[in-house]
Amino acid sequence: MAAVAAMSLAATPEQLVLPIGLPDLPMHLRLDALSSFFLFLLGASSSGISIFAAGYFRRGEGTSPGLLCLQYHLFLASMGCVLLADDAYSFMVAWEAMALSSYFLVTTQHSRAEIRSAGFLYLLMAHIGALAILLSFGVMQGGSWQFTFDAMRAVHLSPPWAATAFLLALFGFGAKAGLVPLHVWLPEAHPAAPSPVSALMSGVMLKTAVYGVLRVSFDLLGSPDWWWGVVPLTLGLFSAVYGVVFAAAQTEMKRLLAYSSIENIGIIFTGLGLAMIFQGVGMPTLAAIALLAALYHSLNHVFMKSLLFLGTGAVLHSTGERNLGRLGGLIHRMPWVAWLTLIGVLALAGLPPLNGFVSEWLLLQAFLFAHEVPRTFVNMLLPLGAAVVALAAALAAYVMVKFFGVIFLGRPREPSLAGAHDAGMLERIGLVWLAAGCVVLGLLPTQVIHVLRVVVAQLLRAPLAPESGPWWLLAPLPQRHVSYSAAIFLAAIAAVVLITVGTVRLLYHRRERRAPFWDCGFGPLTPRTQDTAEGFGQPIRHIFGVFFAMTRELPSAFDPAPRYRVMVGDRIWQGIYLPMGMLVQRVADALAWLQQGRIATYLLYSFITLLLMLALVL
Amino acid sequence: MKALELLTQAIAVIVAVAAAPLFLGWVNQCRAWLQNRSAPSIWLPFRNIRKLFYKDAVIADGASPLFRAAPYLVFGAMVTAAAIIPSMGSALPLTTAADAIALVGLFATARVFLALAAMDIGTGFGSLGARREMMIGFLAEPALLMIIFVASMISSTTALQAITLNLVTQHLALYPSLAFTAIAFTMVLLAENARIPIDNPTTHLELTMIHEAMLLEYSARHLALMEWAAALKLFNYACVGFALFVPWGIAAGAGGATALLVSIPVLGAKLAAAGAVLAFIETVSAKLRLFRAPEFLATAFLFAVLGLLVHLLLGA
Numbered sequence: 001m002a003a004v005a006a007m008s009l010a011a012t013p014e015q016l017v018l019p020i021g022l023p024d025l026p027m028h029l030r031l032d033a034l035s036s037f038f039l040f041l042l043g044a045s046s047s048g049i050s051i052f053a054a055g056y057f058r059r060g061e062g063t064s065p066g067l068l069c070l071q072y073h074l075f076l077a078s079m080g081c082v083l084l085a086d087d088a089y090s091f092m093v094a095w096e097a098m099a100l101s102s103y104f105l106v107t108t109q110h111s112r113a114e115i116r117s118a119g120f121l122y123l124l125m126a127h128i129g130a131l132a133i134l135l136s137f138g139v140m141q142g143g144s145w146q147f148t149f150d151a152m153r154a155v156h157l158s159p160p161w162a163a164t165a166f167l168l169a170l171f172g173f174g175a176k177a178g179l180v181p182l183h184v185w186l187p188e189a190h191p192a193a194p195s196p197v198s199a200l201m202s203g204v205m206l207k208t209a210v211y212g213v214l215r216v217s218f219d220l221l222g223s224p225d226w227w228w229g230v231v232p233l234t235l236g237l238f239s240a241v242y243g244v245v246f247a248a249a250q251t252e253m254k255r256l257l258a259y260s261s262i263e264n265i266g267i268i269f270t271g272l273g274l275a276m277i278f279q280g281v282g283m284p285t286l287a288a289i290a291l292l293a294a295l296y297h298s299l300n301h302v303f304m305k306s307l308l309f310l311g312t313g314a315v316l317h318s319t320g321e322r323n324l325g326r327l328g329g330l331i332h333r334m335p336w337v338a339w340l341t342l343i344g345v346l347a348l349a350g351l352p353p354l355n356g357f358v359s360e361w362l363l364l365q366a367f368l369f370a371h372e373v374p375r376t377f378v379n380m381l382l383p384l385g386a387a388v389v390a391l392a393a394a395l396a397a398y399v400m401v402k403f404f405g406v407i408f409l410g411r412p413r414e415p416s417l418a419g420a421h422d423a424g425m426l427e428r429i430g431l432v433w434l435a436a437g438c439v440v441l442g443l444l445p446t447q448v449i450h451v452l453r454v455v456v457a458q459l460l461r462a463p464l465a466p467e468s469g470p471w472w473l474l475a476p477l478p479q480r481h482v483s484y485s486a487a488i489f490l491a492a493i494a495a496v497v498l499i500t501v502g503t504v505r506l507l508y509h510r511r512e513r514r515a516p517f518w519d520c521g522f523g524p525l526t527p528r529t530q531d532t533a534e535g536f537g538q539p540i541r542h543i544f545g546v547f548f549a550m551t552r553e554l555p556s557a558f559d560p561a562p563r564y565r566v567m568v569g570d571r572i573w574q575g576i577y578l579p580m581g582m583l584v585q586r587v588a589d590a591l592a593w594l595q596q597g598r599i600a601t602y603l604l605y606s607f608i609t610l611l612l613m614l615a616l617v618l
Numbered sequence: 619m620k621a622l623e624l625l626t627q628a629i630a631v632i633v634a635v636a637a638a639p640l641f642l643g644w645v646n647q648c649r650a651w652l653q654n655r656s657a658p659s660i661w662l663p664f665r666n667i668r669k670l671f672y673k674d675a676v677i678a679d680g681a682s683p684l685f686r687a688a689p690y691l692v693f694g695a696m697v698t699a700a701a702i703i704p705s706m707g708s709a710l711p712l713t714t715a716a717d718a719i720a721l722v723g724l725f726a727t728a729r730v731f732l733a734l735a736a737m738d739i740g741t742g743f744g745s746l747g748a749r750r751e752m753m754i755g756f757l758a759e760p761a762l763l764m765i766i767f768v769a770s771m772i773s774s775t776t777a778l779q780a781i782t783l784n785l786v787t788q789h790l791a792l793y794p795s796l797a798f799t800a801i802a803f804t805m806v807l808l809a810e811n812a813r814i815p816i817d818n819p820t821t822h823l824e825l826t827m828i829h830e831a832m833l834l835e836y837s838a839r840h841l842a843l844m845e846w847a848a849a850l851k852l853f854n855y856a857c858v859g860f861a862l863f864v865p866w867g868i869a870a871g872a873g874g875a876t877a878l879l880v881s882i883p884v885l886g887a888k889l890a891a892a893g894a895v896l897a898f899i900e901t902v903s904a905k906l907r908l909f910r911a912p913e914f915l916a917t918a919f920l921f922a923v924l925g926l927l928v929h930l931l932l933g934a
Contacts, residue, residue, distance in 0.1 A: 040844035329740065331682045342684075349653055349730060352716075352723040359794050364763070365718055371930055380846055390763040394756035397726055401733045402751050409738030411680060424770035459701065482775050488715035492701065504671075504839055516837055517739050531737075533744035539753040545914050 028148050033458045034219065037295065037451075038083045038211045042204050045302040046435065048078055049203070052310050052430025053196035056317065067599035068108065075101040075200065081207050081415040088137040088147040095133065096609075099126040102205060105197040106189050119363070120480035128189070129175030133212070136168035140220055152220045166228055169216040177209035177265045180239040181572045184223025186262060191254035191322070195313025198254060199306040202261045206297050210268055217276065219461040220426075226375070237385055239266030242393035242521065245547050247399045248540040249568050251533040252322050253312045256403060257305065260348065263392055264301045268294050270389065271363050274370070279460060281373055286366055286533075288456050293362035295452050298447075300347065301357040303543050307487040308403075310431055311337055313520025314423040316405060324403075324533035329412040333420040340431040344406045347438040349397040353486035353493075355441035358448075360393055361484055375540040391392035395540075402536045411527040443486050534566070549574050625637065626707035626753035626869070626878060633882065638853035639846065648897035663849060666707040675815035678739045678835050689736030689836065689843035695728040705857040706881040707869040708779040708786070717767045721858070722759065725810070728748050728847070729755050738834035743824065747831025750908065754764035754816060757915040758806050764922035765806065768799045768929055769862045771848050778858075782865040793900035794932065798925035800863045804899070807855045809911065812848070814900040828906060856892050857885075864888060881886035 003231040031039075059066055078101055103126070107119040113201035141147055141153035157165065171182070178186035190198045217224050243262030250256040272292030278287035314337045316322055316331060331338040367389065370382035402425070411417065423431065439446055519525050541548060549569035555562035595606075627734070643660040650657035659665075677686070701712045702721055732750035769777045772793060773784040809816045812829035821827055833844055861868070867884030869877035905916060 076735055081703075178919075233682050263850075283920055288725075307790050329680070330683065332680070333736075347732070349726070351727040351730060352720055357720075357723050361719055363777070368767060368776060371771060380927065383764075383771075383926060386767060387764050387923075389759040390723045390760040391756065393727070397730055398756050400750040401730055401737070401748060405734055405737035405745070405748060409682065409684070409734060410745070414703070420801070464784035482717055482777055484717060484720055485715040488712070489698075489720065490803070491711060492698045493691075493694050495644070496697045497690050500690050500697075500843070505844075508671050508839060512677055512838070514679055515676050515681075517678035519741075525741065525742060529742040530740050531742075531749060536745065537747060542909060543753075543757075 003191070004227075007270035012269065027082045027090040028086035028150075030149070031084060032210070033455045034214060035083045037297075038207060039080065041084065041207060041299055041302050042076075042079055045203050045306050045434065046200065046395055047367060048430045048433035048437070049196050049199050049306055049310065050430075051433065052056045052199075052313070053425050054334075055426030056194070056313060057194055057337065061431075062073060066425060068105075071101050072103045072197070075197075079208055083211060086143070086149050086227030087153075088134075088149075092130070093138070095130060098205065098208070099123070100132065102193075102197070102201060106193045106201075108197070109192070110196050115192040115323060116384045118192040122185045122189035125175050125182065128181070129172040132172030132175070132284070134172075136165045136172060136216065139165040139168065140216075149215075149220060151169070157221070159225065163228065166217055166221060166224070169211060170232060173209040173212040173216075174235065174269075176212075177206050178237050178262050179265060179269060180240075180242045181576060182261065183239065183243070183262050184570070184573055185578055186254050190261070191252060191256035193307050195254075195316060195536040199309035200315075202258065202309060203302040205305040206261060207264055207302060210265075210294070210298055213269075213409060217272075218279075224276045224280055226277050227398040227406070229273040229276030229278075230378075231270045232275065233277065233385065236266045236273055237388045237392075238269075239263065240270065241388060241395070242266070242547065243483060244392050245540060245544045246570070248395060249537045249548065250403065251324050251537075253315070253324055253327075253403065253407060254309070254322060255397065257308055257312065260300075260396065260399060261305055262307065263396060264297065264348075264518055267360070267363065267389065268297050268301070270294075270385065271297060271302035271359075271366070274363070274382075274385075275299040275380070277370075277373065278366070281375065283373070284460055286372075286464050289362055289457060290366040291456050292449060292452055293359050295364060295455060296362060296441075296448065297356075299448070300359050300438070300441055301435050303441065304344045304356060307431060307434040307438065308341060308348065309376060310408075310427070310434065311344065314431075315420075318420045318423070321377070321414070324406045325382045327407045327412075327417065328410045328414075328527065328530065329408070329417065330420060331408040333417065334408075334422045336428050337423050337431065340428075340435045341405060341408065343435040343438055345400045347442065348369070348401040348501075353395070353442050353490040355438050357441060357567070358388065358484075359599040360487065363389060365482060398540070402533065406531070406536060410530045413527045413530065428591065430439050434559045445484075445486060481539075502550060511512075541566075547571065585603055619797060621711050621873060622709050622878075625875075627701060627710050627712060629878070629882075630706055631697060631701050631705075632712060634850065634853055634857075635697060635707065635846075635886075637886075637889070638700075638849040639667060640641075641853050641856070641893060643850040644890065644893040645897050645900075647850075648894050649900055652857065652901040653899055663845070667842045667846055670837075670845070671839050673754055673838040675838040675840060680739060681835075683737055685735050685738040685766075686740075686840070687833075688731045689840040689847070691731045693722050693843045693847040693850070695731075696847045696854060699724050699854045700850060700857070702703045702778065703854055704779045704861050704868060706885055707870075707878050708783050710779060712778040718770065718778050718781075719763070719776055721778065722762055723768070725851070726755065726759065728851070732844075734830055736835075739835045741835070741930075743831045743834050746824070747828055747834075750828040750907060752834060755808055755911055758918075761802060761915055761919040761922055762806050764919060764926060765799045765803050765862070766770065766829045768795055768925045769923060771926075771929055772796070774902045778861055781852035782861045782868055785862075785865045786868060793929075795925040795929035796863055796922050798928060800859070802861070802918045802925065803859055805921070807859065808896075808899065809918075811852045811855060813896070815903050815906050816899050818905055826908070838913075853889075856889060859892070860888050861887075 034196050034369060077096050078097035082091065082098055085091035085094050103119055106122055107115060109115050121349050136149065139161055140152045142157050144151055144155055174598050191203055192602040194203060225308065228519045240263050243266055247256050247259035247263065250259060275287045275290035275294065278290055321327055347356040350356040352362045364386055367383060367386035371379045373379045373382065375414065421586040549571045555564060555565065640660060643663045647657040647660050699721060702716050704710060704713065729751060733752050736744040738750040766776065769781050773781045777780065812819055817828040818826055822830055833841060836844055867881055869881045
């Protein structure tokens with residue numbers, strides 16, 4: 001599937017009209033560069049995830065494997081259809097199929113109450129988002145009542161209507177992508193699903209929302225105004241910091257990764273917003289760089305996040321434990337999973353020479369020239385966005401050290417961990433595939449960008465300046481003398497490390513002995529003296545206290561059994577969603593007296609309705 | 619010309635590796651003089667490293683291969699960083715492969731491996747040090763990036779050697795924006811290199827230590843490499859500071875071999891001055907409580923933003 005998409009990337013857009021669906025309403029399918037890119041992303045990652053899942057689901061989790069398999073493939077197919085759809089009807093059908101099939105996958109372990117409520121919240125948010133997307137399509141058809149995307153491209157909307165359509169689409173797709181403040185379902189639903197499904201949802205499904213925003217803003221609506229970009233840029237920057245700060249405070253490994261997905265979606269939307277601003281003020285070269293950064297990061301995030309979710313899945317199966325505070329020392333028991341996860345961890349932390357760094361580098365380059373935007377104030381505030389991206393990236397490194405250090409390093413915190421076993425062969429193949437993706441995307445940025453340029457050219461509707469420079473050197477702005485070469489970078493580090501190792505081995509003896517670690521003379525220290533996940537997140541809670549709704553219970557000095565408790569909550573949940581839920585509840589209660597439960601009353605309602613209709617018609 | 623470039627590259631790396639412990643020794647010596655102590659020899663860090671290399675390595679039970687690999691990786695990252703920074707000549711072949719942002723990424727890589735290795739043994743101290751180090755890291759990185767941004771905007775490139783070349787070749791001009799960022803950079807340098815207002819390089823008191831806490835389980839050649847890498851980091855930061863703020867004396871582009879020869883004593887003079895200033899700052903300031911560190915680094919960030927605004931408003 002990935003191969004098919006890769007081949008069609010350079011080909012001309014193909015259109016296909018399928019004579020299925022409702023009468024007079026055929027499904028239009030179309031494969032152009034944009035959908036090919038996202039199809040490639042879907043295919044490349046899902047091949048790794050599926051191999052892993054083949055090993056994983058055998059050991060059972062909730063729903064019977066047969067049904068699970070059907071749901072899984074339905075989910076994959078519907079995501080493919082979303083990317084291929086060329087009219088609003090088939091898009092919405094595929095979009096809903098995607099939401100529903102993933103809902104059933106999320107509630108695989110439906111015997112547990114919290115998983116059922118997570119699934120319900122997910123379904124609710126998915127439908128609110130879908131409504132907004134539907135309204136957006138309604139605006140975009142612009143009175144022509146033609147719902148094919150071709151017709152929408154041809155319609156010219158007045159600026160206020162175009163902006164309405166864009167904002168509605170951003171709301172709808174943002175709800176699917178998990179942009180703050182529409183993110184609340186994401187940290188509930190992703191951990192609830194089985195790990196391969198979490199990987200698909202976090203890795204690929206969020207990207208269909210990115211695809212949707214790209215399709216609507218650049219393709220269907222045509223030329224975005226510059227101020228449109230400010231909205232996704234602001235939301236993206238906020239999501240990036242918000243997500244990563246919350247990730248640092250989490251104690252459950254899959255929730256931590258879910259919050260980290262919010263951060264990465266934030267970075268992608270930041271790139272999108274920046275591209276719109278540049279495009280709107282007529283700076284296509286920089287718009288291309290920002291868009292490249294966003295697309296590149298989408299691709300990277302698929303590989304690294306899927307890798308980490310699958311890694312946690314392997315840990316979960318092997319130990320039955322998802323709380324970070326009860327893990328530790330697994331690098332000795334599960335070396336394959338640990339070392340492969342380490343690659344994902346380094347990539348997600350944005351460290352060179354892996355792939356996460358390349359997209360962040362491109363984004364920072366785009367930010368660097370943002371002060372040339374010919375709008376006062378905007379050009380001064382934009383460079384500060386780079387600092388926010390840097391903060392998010394540095395915090396991501398913090399989160400990843402916590403994630404890897406607490407799970408895989410140190411000493412086992414529970415005696416039961418001694419029985420942990422490494423992943424099976426199929427699972428290893430899946431992990432290796434994704435880890436290899438991270439490394440290749442990191443080392444060959446020029447080749448990847450060469451492919452991405454087709455997509456960017458389609459979106460910006462302008463041919464890009466021809467590439468220059470040798471194959472190993474990434475130099476997106478030749479006139480600025482900026483370049484980065486991951487291959488040489490890695491070679492230099494590897495050479496220095498090897499020379500150092502060689503020199504040390506050659507010149508000095510290699511005597512060494514093993515001893516217990518230094519306990520300061522106190523005698524044996526239990527594994528409890530290591531940092532727990534809460535402990536490691538403590539500086540973040542201290543510094544970013546404003547983000548959290550924290551309740552602390554401190555013991556008094558005279559407590560016979562002292563207990564220290566901290567509850568960390570989400571201010572947005574408590575500030576927006578709970579009041580809104582209460583409001584809905586109150587309105588529903590007020591309307592409840594209509595429902596008397598007697599046939600006579602309902603007949604009366606029908607009669608009154610009929611009378612009203614008649615009065616209207618006559 | 620190509621041969622000269624390669625020669626410059628080789629000399630830059632060798633000088634950095636050799637001079638880094640000396641620079642650390644010089645800072646310690648200055649500090650001792652300022653504090654009315656009898657000063658240790660400037661060669662002391664070298665002797666220390668040599669002594670450590672002769673010792674038997676003691677490795678804690680339960681150390682994973684990551685623990686043994688980390689010193690080599692951290693040292694390798696720092697040497698690579700030294701090869702990227704234009705400390706003496708700006709015509710370095712390796713600088714096309716990495717710009718200032720990649721340099722920040724390289725420092726971050728070293729930090730992550732250091733923190734992971736510290737967590738590997740599973741002691742309270744190790745994870746405490748790792749947590750604190752990563753905290754300082756995420757506070758310092760945005761500030762460092764803003765500093766680099768200001769310098770990059772003046773030269774409209776993030777390539778370090780191009781920034782240096784640009785500042786050297788134009789006629790002497792004073793940039794107020796660079797003055798603000800220089801203050802910010804000094805503060806970041808102190809924080810990132812475990813110097814006094816943030817961390818104390820000579821203490822082993824658990825309430826205060828950050829960097830030393832991570833090295834507690836290391837011994838012999840691993841410890842030697844780690845300490846050498848720390849010295850190199852300080853040297854590298856100083857050289858980044860020279861490249862951005864006092865680039866004069868660096869052999870520019872077509873300077874040839876004589877310019878290269880001249881640039882070595884110039885670098886020595888700059889390092890001596892910087893070391894004295896560093897020792898002075900460390901002597902007159904007191905160690906901050908750990909949770910004052912965010913305020914310290916936020917101040918550094920604000921100075922960098924001030925530099926940015928000055929540059930954008932005044933164009934200077």
